[in-house]
Amino acid sequence: MNAQTPTNSASLENYWMPFTANRQFKAAPRLLASAEGMNYTSIDGRTVLDGTAGLWCVNAGHGRKRITAAVEKQLSTLDFAPSFQMGHPIAFDFAEKLSQVSPGGPEAGLDRVFFTGSGSESVDTALKIALAYQRAIGQGTRTRLIGRERGYHGVGFGGISVGGIVSNRRVFPQLPGTDHLRHTHDLARNAYAKGEPEHGAELADDLERLVALHGAETIAAVIVEPVAGSTGVLIPPKGYLQRLRAICDRHGILLIFDEVITGFGRLGTPFAVDYFGVVPDLVTTAKGLTNGAIPMGAVFASRTVHDALMHGPDGQIELFHGYTYSGHPVGCAAGIATLEIYREEGLLTRGAELAGAWQDAMHSLRGLPHVIDVRTIGIIAGIELASRPDAIGKRAYDVFVDCFEKGLLIRVTGDIIAFSPPLILEQKDIERIVAVLGEALKRVA
Numbered sequence: 001m002n003a004q005t006p007t008n009s010a011s012l013e014n015y016w017m018p019f020t021a022n023r024q025f026k027a028a029p030r031l032l033a034s035a036e037g038m039n040y041t042s043i044d045g046r047t048v049l050d051g052t053a054g055l056w057c058v059n060a061g062h063g064r065k066r067i068t069a070a071v072e073k074q075l076s077t078l079d080f081a082p083s084f085q086m087g088h089p090i091a092f093d094f095a096e097k098l099s100q101v102s103p104g105g106p107e108a109g110l111d112r113v114f115f116t117g118s119g120s121e122s123v124d125t126a127l128k129i130a131l132a133y134q135r136a137i138g139q140g141t142r143t144r145l146i147g148r149e150r151g152y153h154g155v156g157f158g159g160i161s162v163g164g165i166v167s168n169r170r171v172f173p174q175l176p177g178t179d180h181l182r183h184t185h186d187l188a189r190n191a192y193a194k195g196e197p198e199h200g201a202e203l204a205d206d207l208e209r210l211v212a213l214h215g216a217e218t219i220a221a222v223i224v225e226p227v228a229g230s231t232g233v234l235i236p237p238k239g240y241l242q243r244l245r246a247i248c249d250r251h252g253i254l255l256i257f258d259e260v261i262t263g264f265g266r267l268g269t270p271f272a273v274d275y276f277g278v279v280p281d282l283v284t285t286a287k288g289l290t291n292g293a294i295p296m297g298a299v300f301a302s303r304t305v306h307d308a309l310m311h312g313p314d315g316q317i318e319l320f321h322g323y324t325y326s327g328h329p330v331g332c333a334a335g336i337a338t339l340e341i342y343r344e345e346g347l348l349t350r351g352a353e354l355a356g357a358w359q360d361a362m363h364s365l366r367g368l369p370h371v372i373d374v375r376t377i378g379i380i381a382g383i384e385l386a387s388r389p390d391a392i393g394k395r396a397y398d399v400f401v402d403c404f405e406k407g408l409l410i411r412v413t414g415d416i417i418a419f420s421p422p423l424i425l426e427q428k429d430i431e432r433i434v435a436v437l438g439e440a441l442k443r444v445a
Helices: 022-027 066-076 089-097 118-138 157-162 201-214 240-251 272-275 303-308 329-345 346-364 394-405 427-444
Strands: 032-034 039-042 046-052 112-116 144-148 176-180 219-224 254-259 283-286 297-299 371-377 382-387 411-412 417-418
Touching: 032 112, 032 417, 046 427, 066 329, 089 112, 112 118, 112 382, 118 157, 118 219, 118 254, 118 297, 118 303, 144 201, 144 371, 157 176, 176 201, 201 219, 201 240, 201 254, 219 240, 219 272, 240 254, 297 303, 329 346, 346 371, 346 382, 346 427, 382 394, 394 417, 394 427
Parallel strands: 144 176, 144 219, 219 254, 254 283
Antiparallel strands: 032 039, 039 046, 112 297, 283 297, 371 382, 382 417, 411 417
């Protein structure tokens, strides 16, 4: 039996897989059976090093028994309770604990928490809060939402409308009244950047162009990923986010950071807000919130935004928005256990200790066949490959398959390879990642 043969008789036909070439996959499936620590085990018993923390979410590593125990206890105590005009203690407990590690620390005031079920839901929630805020302060003409080219903000209609990855948008209609800043990727000037690139802060001025085009009085919010992940690890140039914040302040526009990927230690700080020293008005999170164990998301709102909606009669619902699973008790239990692990093991800052070794290892790939850029920040890396003339994305996909067969899980988007391993990684894991990828690049060449 090989790694591409299922070990049971279950048909592969019924499951319509997300973001997958279904026919291609089902002709040669890659199936994972279990996970522990830094590694998956494939269905044929091979160890596969997780170079992506699942999908940027298993920051504390796989198989955490504390999370398992917390989920089991919660399921046997209170499996579900509604959050509409009702409550249960663990949701309030989790929100309080999150406020103690909120983006930017106490002085940032981003300590009002709205729970969702995913990153996509967090984005749509933040966009709706932004619109509601502008209306609440008497700025009801501000309905326009600004995203960025090559941005990824999930797959809700709000998220794809402000998102800037064409394949996520081309089949589906978008919300009216959205526009996009230019992306910040400048391969000609910033190739092989270590940390924030030197060039490109002026790209934030693109917001001034949109203000001139649409009028500041029509723009409610700007949403950006501090580090764009799904589009291939695009790192903001030095001063870019600071400049964007200043422009938003000048024109009364809310700034939203999508930290679904960068949140919970990925940059060696609790959040990108802490890393860059730029405080937005809203922060979206998910993924590392529960270590990927239970689907859940959360939006951190500033007190200014939150309090603006806390007016009117006491019996009035301040924000007509929410989800059946907002504050799900089992998700909250998983999240509290995850926060305890992060705190006790110092995982929210451990990436800072590893960043130098990680950076050196990733940049050692420079000069290998078809590598045209390597970029790193925190415990993230993007390795960009020259595309084949007739098949964009095929080279990186071949590397992805080769790496999996040799025991390494990587992520690819187009011809960019992205890494975001669990934050428990050690030097030997870094060395293995580079060794397996390096040989794969040579073989695929």
